[in-house]
Amino acid sequence: MTLKRWKRPWLIKAVCLNLGLILLLSGCTSRTETVVDTQYILPPAGLVVPCHKPQLTGNTPKETAKEIPFLKSALSQCAAQADEYLEWRKQREDGH
Template identity: 65%
Template sequence: MKPSRTLKTIYAISSALFLSPLLTSCASPTETVVQTEYILPPAGLVVPCEKPAVIGTWPEVVTEDIPKLKSALGECATQADEYLKWRKQREDSG
């Protein structure tokens, strides 16, 4: 094989290797679209908590247990109410 032919072959191969990555950069970028889909639990699964009026008969029980009970029920009711409001917004917008 002649040296000039070998150089031409090497030049052709190296040109193809080095120029091919440049060709891919000319392509238009792909735009990614993200869409959130909310999957809601059945409507009757979460219901509002009721806060019962607790009437204690012993002063010791009332002063110790009632504030704790009302606090726990208040947190439950707040979480359920927030969820139900969120669900209503999703149903109204969708």
């Protein structure tokens, strides 16, 4: 059967057009990759600093007992730094 014998030439055009569109649109189905970018918000520099850690040098219980005030002072200062940071963070979370 040749094209001249077809009595509906518009059907041939429609089929060709649809096939062409299908081929063109099939190139648009490529997969896209999802990129996740994680951003960390850090506290300002200087707000959280390393704690002072005094070393115990006493060899006897009596010598070690003399160092307890230094340990208490270091622990108190470190706890104050942590409290300051937690208060700063709470203010930011509350929107103040």
